[in-house]
Amino acid sequence: MPAPDPSPSPAATALRPVPVSPTLAINEAIARKRREGVRVLPFGFGEAGIPLHPSLTRELAAGAGRGAYGPVAGSPALRAAAAGYWNRRGLATDPDLVVAGPGSKPLLYALITALGGDLAVPAPSWVTYAAQAALSGAAALHVPTRPGEGGVPDPALLAAAVTGARARGRTVRAVVLTLPDNPTGTLASAATVREVCRVARDLDLVLVSDEIYRDLVHDPARDVPSPARWAPERTVVTTALSKNLAAGGWRIGVARLPDGPFGRALRASLLGLASEIWSSPPAPVQHAAAHAFAEPPELVERVDRSRRLHARIAGAVADRFERAGALLHRPQAAFYLYPDLEPMRDRLERSHGVREGSDLTDLLLERYGVGVLPGAVFGDDPAALRMRVAPSLLYGADDEQRLAALGHPDPASLPWIAAGLDRLSEVLADLGGEAASGHGAPGRGGQAPAALAS
Amino acid sequence: MPAPDPSPSPAATALRPVPVSPTLAINEAIARKRREGVRVLPFGFGEAGIPLHPSLTRELAAGAGRGAYGPVAGSPALRAAAAGYWNRRGLATDPDLVVAGPGSKPLLYALITALGGDLAVPAPSWVTYAAQAALSGAAALHVPTRPGEGGVPDPALLAAAVTGARARGRTVRAVVLTLPDNPTGTLASAATVREVCRVARDLDLVLVSDEIYRDLVHDPARDVPSPARWAPERTVVTTALSKNLAAGGWRIGVARLPDGPFGRALRASLLGLASEIWSSPPAPVQHAAAHAFAEPPELVERVDRSRRLHARIAGAVADRFERAGALLHRPQAAFYLYPDLEPMRDRLERSHGVREGSDLTDLLLERYGVGVLPGAVFGDDPAALRMRVAPSLLYGADDEQRLAALGHPDPASLPWIAAGLDRLSEVLADLGGEAASGHGAPGRGGQAPAALAS
Ligand SMILES: Cc1ncc(COP(=O)(O)O)c(C=O)c1O
Ligand SMILES: Cc1ncc(COP(=O)(O)O)c(C=O)c1O
Numbered sequence: 031m032p033a034p035d036p037s038p039s040p041a042a043t044a045l046r047p048v049p050v051s052p053t054l055a056i057n058e059a060i061a062r063k064r065r066e067g068v069r070v071l072p073f074g075f076g077e078a079g080i081p082l083h084p085s086l087t088r089e090l091a092a093g094a095g096r097g098a099y100g101p102v103a104g105s106p107a108l109r110a111a112a113a114g115y116w117n118r119r120g121l122a123t124d125p126d127l128v129v130a131g132p133g134s135k136p137l138l139y140a141l142i143t144a145l146g147g148d149l150a151v152p153a154p155s156w157v158t159y160a161a162q163a164a165l166s167g168a169a170a171l172h173v174p175t176r177p178g179e180g181g182v183p184d185p186a187l188l189a190a191a192v193t194g195a196r197a198r199g200r201t202v203r204a205v206v207l208t209l210p211d212n213p214t215g216t217l218a219s220a221a222t223v224r225e226v227c228r229v230a231r232d233l234d235l236v237l238v239s240d241e242i243y244r245d246l247v248h249d250p251a252r253d254v255p256s257p258a259r260w261a262p263e264r265t266v267v268t269t270a271l272s273k274n275l276a277a278g279g280w281r282i283g284v285a286r287l288p289d290g291p292f293g294r295a296l297r298a299s300l301l302g303l304a305s306e307i308w309s310s311p312p313a314p315v316q317h318a319a320a321h322a323f324a325e326p327p328e329l330v331e332r333v334d335r336s337r338r339l340h341a342r343i344a345g346a347v348a349d350r351f352e353r354a355g356a357l358l359h360r361p362q363a364a365f366y367l368y369p370d371l372e373p374m375r376d377r378l379e380r381s382h383g384v385r386e387g388s389d390l391t392d393l394l395l396e397r398y399g400v401g402v403l404p405g406a407v408f409g410d411d412p413a414a415l416r417m418r419v420a421p422s423l424l425y426g427a428d429d430e431q432r433l434a435a436l437g438h439p440d441p442a443s444l445p446w447i448a449a450g451l452d453r454l455s456e457v458l459a460d461l462g463g464e465a466a467s468g469h470g471a472p473g474r475g476g477q478a479p480a481a482l483a484s
Numbered sequence: 485m486p487a488p489d490p491s492p493s494p495a496a497t498a499l500r501p502v503p504v505s506p507t508l509a510i511n512e513a514i515a516r517k518r519r520e521g522v523r524v525l526p527f528g529f530g531e532a533g534i535p536l537h538p539s540l541t542r543e544l545a546a547g548a549g550r551g552a553y554g555p556v557a558g559s560p561a562l563r564a565a566a567a568g569y570w571n572r573r574g575l576a577t578d579p580d581l582v583v584a585g586p587g588s589k590p591l592l593y594a595l596i597t598a599l600g601g602d603l604a605v606p607a608p609s610w611v612t613y614a615a616q617a618a619l620s621g622a623a624a625l626h627v628p629t630r631p632g633e634g635g636v637p638d639p640a641l642l643a644a645a646v647t648g649a650r651a652r653g654r655t656v657r658a659v660v661l662t663l664p665d666n667p668t669g670t671l672a673s674a675a676t677v678r679e680v681c682r683v684a685r686d687l688d689l690v691l692v693s694d695e696i697y698r699d700l701v702h703d704p705a706r707d708v709p710s711p712a713r714w715a716p717e718r719t720v721v722t723t724a725l726s727k728n729l730a731a732g733g734w735r736i737g738v739a740r741l742p743d744g745p746f747g748r749a750l751r752a753s754l755l756g757l758a759s760e761i762w763s764s765p766p767a768p769v770q771h772a773a774a775h776a777f778a779e780p781p782e783l784v785e786r787v788d789r790s791r792r793l794h795a796r797i798a799g800a801v802a803d804r805f806e807r808a809g810a811l812l813h814r815p816q817a818a819f820y821l822y823p824d825l826e827p828m829r830d831r832l833e834r835s836h837g838v839r840e841g842s843d844l845t846d847l848l849l850e851r852y853g854v855g856v857l858p859g860a861v862f863g864d865d866p867a868a869l870r871m872r873v874a875p876s877l878l879y880g881a882d883d884e885q886r887l888a889a890l891g892h893p894d895p896a897s898l899p900w901i902a903a904g905l906d907r908l909s910e911v912l913a914d915l916g917g918e919a920a921s922g923h924g925a926p927g928r929g930g931q932a933p934a935a936l937a938s
Binding site: 037040044045048049054055058075077086087090095097102132133136143145146147231235236261263272277278279281293294295296298302307308309310313 | 491492493494495496497498499500501502503504505508509512529531535536540541542544545548549550551552553554555556586587589590593597598599600601612615616619621657685688689690715717718726729730731732733734735742744745746747748749750752753755756757759760761762763764765766767768769772
């Protein structure tokens with residue numbers, strides 16, 4: 031058998047079909063548009079859009095020599111720092127109940143797998159929860175949220191959905207909350223979270239509280255109602271440095287497990303899974319993350335500034351959507367908004383043949399170079415004309431522009447951001463207008479402002 | 485519901501039970517012994533035992549500012565560098581068919597999950613393959629290897645096992661090869677690999693070739709027979725920087741997918757899984773890994789030196805086992821050996837009550853502070869008195885000692901290494917002796933040489 035025969039390959043059809051996460055896939059679609067020379071508005075991807083703080087890169091360089099695998103749960107220094115982070119937020123935390131992983135995404139995957147059974151998730155909610163439940167062999171129960179309270183299933187609907195699923199013979203073990211929320215950019219009330227805690231107790235559900243956007247609530251005085259306060263015995267909290275400090279590419283996340291026998295058993299199961307799936311989080315990054323979770327003043331200030339920047343730009347984008355006639359809960363946190371173009375449905379259908387959400391987002395991408403995600407990928411009603419808009423990649427095409435945006439009292443007035451906002455208004459006007467004449471069709475490469483052509 | 489009620493926690497018994505990987509767990513057992521003041525020989529864990537090369541830490545520092553998530557498959561620069569690495573080894577590689585992940589462990593997990601179905605693995609083999617198959621809902625078929633050819637199932641037994649499993653209604657989709665092998669430290673012959681390729685074609689199996697120890701074959705002139713040479717249409721190759729460059733804690737690995745429709749479909753499935761489980765490999769580490777896979781002269785020299793060090797010490801440890809009467813295939817690669825104490829069975833049973841492999845390794849740990857893993861954890865016969873010995877943590881207690889070992893023409897003569905080897909001989913003599921009088925019982929802290937007390 032010296033040379034390769036022209037042997038038939040294994041059957042590709044037998045492979046497990048797993049589509050790439052839509053939030054990552056939209057990135058590639060936007061890049062394709064750019065290569066075609068189209069002027070784009072990259073509102074698809076949930077990246078914070080700001081540079082790393084120099085003290086973080088310095089700490090990573092200082093930890094670069096760490097080549098050993100180290101403990102599966104993460105280094106004692108990182109776990110102690112993460113415990114301190116939660117202690118400062120009123121959640122007393124034992125470092126032994128902190129587990130670090132290469133991102134909060136893998137931690138959530140291992141948690142969902144360890145818990146087993148079906149998973150109740152808000153509708154809409156971050157795409158990955160339902161996808162991870164499916165990978166672990168379970169189903170996601172999508173439970174609508176209360177208006178303006180994204181990330182937390184309506185308590186009564188949650189109870190009904192879980193009871194109903196159990197009556198059909200399903201095992202439902204946990205419910206996910208996102209506080210504050212992606213995709214809606216809103217934050218549920220303490221009252222709603224307390225009610226969900228009560229339902230979780232009544233129905234013996236574990237609460238998985240994804241608090242990755244916790245530090246990015248636009249109003250810094252506003253309290254984040256973690257369920258760990260009211261149902262500490264059954265709440266797992268996750269967070270990461272990906273959003274508040276824009277370190278998504280570093281891959282580090284932490285989970286805070288409940289105290290008591292359940293939490294200890296969950297820790298054992300989680301570490302078992304971690305040890306067979308990823309071994310340990312990247313050691314140099316752990317070193318830098320321990321610094322970050324200690325919250326030195328320069329990083330507190332950086333988070334502060336980015337919170338202000340996100341608030342300004344999300345607010346400005348919300349204004350443009352409202353002026354164009356969209357319905358919208360004003361964004362309260364992070365860098366997302368979730369407009370509903372229902373009021374424009376008739377015109378959208380007449381002028382552009384739009385019947386459901388994905389028609390609208392396809393039109394936005396293909397005709398206008400605007401990359402956004404339809405509500406359906408978040409488990410929302412496919413017929414609805416809702417979409418997630420993530421404007422943080424407007425902040426700049428390079429670190430110089432992004433730092434200027436971070437430091438500016440009125441970042442929406444910076445020329446590259448203003449150009450993006452104006453382009454958005456233009457697209458929305460064209461979309462809502464009666465004549466789809468070709469004016470407003472994609473601009474060509476040369477005309478794109480620097481921020482958008484990168 | 486103002487204060488937390490003393491509410492019952494969720495039932496811990498409903499959690500998925502997943503034990504921590506034995507290779508990682510032995511670490512903790514050894515650490516416990518140390519805390520008890522016992523003099524230990526830490527032969528349990530598969531860490532390379534040498535420091536990172538300064539050019540690697542320099543490159544990681546240079547990439548520290550990379551905070552963006554980046555492509556799921558890894559950066560174009562890293563994929564191109566990995567393709568170059570394989571090209572230089574006679575495996576022509578398209579960078580588009582390279583997928584990077586946070587370690588080769590998660591890549592193997594995603595591969596096994598994407599392929600679906602049961603997985604044939606060598607017996608013995610690295611613990612994680614079977615554990616990952618179980619996590620993905622499949623079973624591992626353990627197929628014995630030919631004597632002295634660890635890592636590759638005996639071709640005839642493989643064919644019989646797969647045919648038999650299929651006759652029982654099981655779906656078997658793939659077979660794993662480890663070239664060279666952990667736990668045995670041996671390398672299968674080209675003839676055996678070619679036969680396995682033929683079986684894989686006849687039975688339409690995908691070949692997963694784990695070549696993480698490829699650069700650590702003790703005889704540098706010896707060829708590593710990758711199945712990608714004879715069955716390119718169905719072979720996936722994985723590797724990482726964890727062993728050859730001692731960067732296990734950095735968490736970076738790469739997979740080389742087969743060309744053609746099957747490879748492209750596998751890539752799609754793998755990226756889908758990666759996007760929902762880990763997003764992307766750590767970006768700063770990708771930058772440094774691109775440098776490493778380009779194989780600049782200083783890193784080639786470093787790998788060379790560590791190969792020589794591993795050969796010397798594994799050889800010296802093998803000598804001690806042989807002198808004590810153990811059976812052994814001489815180690816040919818990496819930093820593992822797999823002695824069989826069968827010739828001492830009668831004495832071990834009479835003097836120490838040892839009946840099976842785990843009795844022996846428990847005795848070694850508890851009575852002598854020697855941490856090794858029984859063959860059973862690798863899928864070997866539990867009754868056999870075989871165990872995996874990983875002596876690389878003997879090289880030194882700190883980087884100074886480890887660098888001295890790397891640079892020394894006769895590292896076994898360095899005092900800290902010689903002391904470890906002598907302690908091993910002492911333990912083996914006591915173990916094989918008729919009287920288990922208490923002489924040879926664990927030394928106490930103060931007596932431990934520095935290398936062993938770390
Ligand atoms: C709600 C939510 N949770 C978790 C994550 C995962 O982030 P990471 O894996 O970087 O910690 C994201 C990132 O998009 C997110 O939006
Ligand atoms: C045979 C084998 N494959 C793969 C790995 C995984 O290494 P990593 O995940 O660091 O790439 C190891 C590490 O112990 C190993 O021994």
